[in-house]
Amino acid sequence: MSSDLPPSRRRPTHRKGRATLTRESVGRAALDFLGDHRPAELTMRSLAAALGVSPRALYNYVEDRRDLITVAAEIFEADWRLPPLDPAPGRWPESLRAMCRDLRAHYRRHPGMTTLALAENVTAARHPVMLRNVDALIGFFAGLGLPLPDAYRACMESIRLVVGFVEFQDSPYDRPPAHLGPADTAPLPPWLTPDGADELPHLSRLAADMPDGTGSPDEFFEFSLDVLVGGIAARLPDAEPDAGPDAEGGQWSP
Missing domain, CATH: 1.10.357 (Tetracycline Repressor; domain 2)
Known part of the structure; x- marks a missing residue:
């Protein structure tokens, strides 16, 4: 049976060699931006620059920065599936x-x-x-x-x-934040030294007993999981x- 309805038109995914924007693609772009930049750096202007469009173009899909973050947060939540x-x-x-x-x-x-x-x-x-x-x-x-x-x-x-x-x-x-050096993110914090044994006896002993540090983040996390499970x-x-x-x-x- 024929239909008198005109064929539906799909929005092109690219225009002039550049991906067209949607509300979801703008939100995903914000998530990608956060993978390379700090949260405070995410603005409508900075995201537009990363996408190669004008800030005004983004306002066709999100109302403002808060709406942009809302969309990104929803995508972030939806992307994780419970094992x-x-x-x-x-x-x-x-x-x-x-x-x-x-x-x-x-x-x-x-x-x-x-x-x-x-x-x-x-x-x-x-x-x-x-x-x-x-x-x-x-x-x-x-x-x-x-x-x-x-x-x-x-x-x-x-x-x-x-x-x-x-x-x-x-x-x-x-x-690591730009203002921190390698010593500041070392496994053993720089302020944890054997000095001051009288005032900080346990921290001093820890520094002496664990000269290579208190463990990697993965080791810390596994310890935390043991505490949770226990x-x-x-x-x-x-x-x-x-x-x-x-x-x-x-x-x-x-």
Whole structure:
């Protein structure tokens, strides 16, 4: 059967050799910009320059800088998919660790996104994909036997651990601020020296006992995951009073 309707026209993806803009492409460009620049450097003018267009062109797709950040934050949330989680006894600790490692990698690909969204008062977890991720993570903790309110708290604590670690621990190593030298981001902080043993006995001992530093960010993160898993294990209905890391590798075995 023929139709009298004219064929639909697709918007060209390129014009004069340059990609055409959409609201999503502008948001993704902002995410890419954050991968190479600091959050404060993201402005309508700087992004337009990076895209090779005039700032006025961006206003056809986003209202202002806050709207730009909102779009970027929504794309950022939607791009992460929750890995499979296994609540089975004996398997859930590594499943939780794997999820946290994956989320950490996602945040490290777009450094500063969380801090920028908070500074601009962009509501967190507003995208349907992120809401489904949060709901599934709550369900994972509920499947371990935690009451629903505690399952929600465990979900939020897991996310906060990852986000906080990326913002405060990973960022200085991934992209050292210009005003810091190599010594300032070394594994052992420069202010941690054996001097002043009387005033700072434990820090002084630490400097003497660990001359090569206190560990890489990855080692710190694994320690944090052990603490997270251990705390959750201690709250499970069948938790042993003396549950803790096993003797072989520091891994929790609830």
